[in-house]
Amino acid sequence: MSEVRNPIPGDSAAESAPPRKRRGRRIDLAGFAADLRGAVPDASAALVITGLIFWWLYSRVAAGVSQTVQVMPFLADANQYWVYWLCQAFGWSALLWAWITVMLGLIRSSTLPGWMPFSAARIERLHRTTSLTTIALMFAHALAFFVELVRANDYELPWGGRVLTAFVESFVPGGYPSGTGQVAILVGLLAFYLAIPLGLAYYVRQATGSRMWRALHRLIIVVYALSVWHTLLYGTSVWFDGWLRTGLWLLQLPVAALLLARLLAPARSSERLRLSDPAVRERPLISAARLGARLATAATIVVLLLVAASGRDGGRLPGAESVPVNTPASFVWAGLAVLLVVAGVVVHTTRVRRRERRASGPVPG
Numbered sequence: 480m481s482e483v484r485n486p487i488p489g490d491s492a493a494e495s496a497p498p499r500k501r502r503g504r505r506i507d508l509a510g511f512a513a514d515l516r517g518a519v520p521d522a523s524a525a526l527v528i529t530g531l532i533f534w535w536l537y538s539r540v541a542a543g544v545s546q547t548v549q550v551m552p553f554l555a556d557a558n559q560y561w562v563y564w565l566c567q568a569f570g571w572s573a574l575l576w577a578w579i580t581v582m583l584g585l586i587r588s589s590t591l592p593g594w595m596p597f598s599a600a601r602i603e604r605l606h607r608t609t610s611l612t613t614i615a616l617m618f619a620h621a622l623a624f625f626v627e628l629v630r631a632n633d634y635e636l637p638w639g640g641r642v643l644t645a646f647v648e649s650f651v652p653g654g655y656p657s658g659t660g661q662v663a664i665l666v667g668l669l670a671f672y673l674a675i676p677l678g679l680a681y682y683v684r685q686a687t688g689s690r691m692w693r694a695l696h697r698l699i700i701v702v703y704a705l706s707v708w709h710t711l712l713y714g715t716s717v718w719f720d721g722w723l724r725t726g727l728w729l730l731q732l733p734v735a736a737l738l739l740a741r742l743l744a745p746a747r748s749s750e751r752l753r754l755s756d757p758a759v760r761e762r763p764l765i766s767a768a769r770l771g772a773r774l775a776t777a778a779t780i781v782v783l784l785l786v787a788a789s790g791r792d793g794g795r796l797p798g799a800e801s802v803p804v805n806t807p808a809s810f811v812w813a814g815l816a817v818l819l820v821v822a823g824v825v826v827h828t829t830r831v832r833r834r835e836r837r838a839s840g841p842v843p844g
Contacts, residue, residue, distance in 0.1 A: 505686035511679075518608040525572050525612050529619075533568035536716070540564065547715035562630060566623035567716065573616035574710055578730060580609035581703045585737040590744040599746075610678045617671045617706075625649035653808060662808055663713035669815060670705035677702060691829040700738065701818060707731065711793060728792050732783050739776045742769070 539545040540557040547567070548555045554563060583606040591599060628645035636644060647654035648664070652672070655664040677699045680692040687695075710727065711717065717724040745751060750769075786792050 505683065507682045507685060511682045514604075514607045514611060517604065518611045521605075521608045522612045522615060525576055525616055528575065529568045529572040529616070532571050533565055536564045536567055537561065545716075546718055546721075550715050550718050560627070562623055562627040566620060566627055567714075569616055569620040569623055570710070570714065571716075573613060573620050574706055576609055576613040576616055577703050577706050578734065580606055580613050581700065581734055582737060583609060584699070585734070585741045588746055589737070589741040590746050607681065614671075614674050614678055617674060621649055621668070621671060653812075659712055662806055662811060663709055665808055665811055666705050666712065667709035669811070670702050670709060673705070673818075674699070674702045688829065688833055690833070691826060694825045694829055695822060698818065698822060703734070724792055725787055725790070728783060729787050732780065732787075735776060735780045735783060739773065739780065742773045742776060 536545070536547075537557050540548060540555065540560075543555070545554075554560045557564065583602055587599060587602045587606055625645050628648055629641055632641045634641070634644060648656070650668065652665050652668045653661075655661055677696060680687065680695050684692040707727070711724070714727075717727055
C-alpha cells in the first residue's frame with residue numbers, strides 16, 4: 480500500500496489554540512510581490528499560447544473556414560477585425576489557465592499520494608501564480624473586446640460617447656444590450672469580478688484569518704463554472720456541434736473527478752465526512768452539506784459522460800436557425816444573490832467561531 484502524505488492536517492494544536500495577536504501588515508504585500516515575480520515565466524508561456532491561438536483563429540478566417548464567420552459573416556476580413564480575434568485568443572488562453580489553476584488547487588487541497596513527484600508547497604505556489612495569470616488573461620480578454628467596440632463604433636458616436644458605451648458594454652455587468660451577449664457577457668464579467676476577491680483572498684489572510692480565506696476560496700469553483708458557461712454560450716469557435724465543443728465538455732471530466740477526490744479525501748482531516756464515527760460529532764447541517772456536495776459532484780460526472788456520449792451538448796447546427804438563450808439574465812442575477820448570501824454566511828459563521836475560540840482560551844493539555 481502506497482504511502483499517503485497529508486501536508487496540512489486539520490487537527491493540529493496550532494488550529495485548536497486561540498489565535499495570537501497578529502503583528503505587521505494585514506495585507507501580505509511581500510508574498511504578493513513574490514508571486515508576481517514567480518508568475519513571469521507562467522505569464523510569458525500564456526502569452527505565447529495566446530499568440531498561437533490568435534494565429535490559428537486568424538488563419539482559419541483568412542482561409543474561409545472559421546465557424547465564427549458562419550455566425551457573423553461581417554468578420555470575414557481578418558485584417559480589419561484582428562482585435563476581435565485577439566480578444567477571442569485571450570479568452571481561450573484565460574479558460575485554459577483557469578483549468579490549470581483549478582486543477583492545481585484541487586490537487587493541493589486533496590490528500591497527496593506518496594508517488595506524487597511535487598511537494599505540496601510547490602503545487603500551492605504554482606496554483607497561486609497561475610491564478611494571477613488567469614486574472615490577467617481575463618482582464619486582457621475584456622480589454623480587447625472594449626478596444627474592438629471603440630474601434631468599430633457601431634453607434635456612430637463621438638469619441639466620448641463611443642468610449643463610454645464600449646466601457647459599459649465591456650465592463651459593466653448587464654450593460655451589453657442585445658442577443659446572446661446579454662447573458663453570456665454578464666456571466667463572463669461576473670466570473671472576472673468574482674475571481675479577483677476570491678483569487679486574491681490568500682494575500683489578506685492575516686486580516687481575515689486562515690479559516691475564512693480558505694472557506695471563501697472554495698467558492699472559486701463557481702468562477703470556473705461561470706467561465707466555462709460563458710465560453711459555451713458565446714465562444715463562436717464552439718458555437719456549432721463538433722469535436723471542439725465536445726472536447727471542451729470532456730475537459731471538465733478531470734476537474735469533476737479531482738473535485739470528487741478532494742471531497743472524499745481532503746488534505747485537512749477536519750473536512751472529512753465521518754457519518755459512522757461516533758467519536759466525531761459534526762453539526763447536521765455541515766454533514767448534510769458535505770454529503771450533498773459529494774453526491775452532486777458524482778452526478779455531474781455522470782452528466783458530463785452522457786453529454787459527451789450522446790452529442791447533445793447544446794451546440795447549434797450549421798445552417799439551422801439559432802435558438803435564443805433560454806436562461807434569462809434575471810436567473811443569473813438570482814444565482815449571484817445566492818452566492819453572495821452563502822459567502823456572507825461563511826464570513827459570519829467564521830467570525831462567530833473565531834470569537835468563541837478566543838473566549839474559550841487555550842485548551843488544557
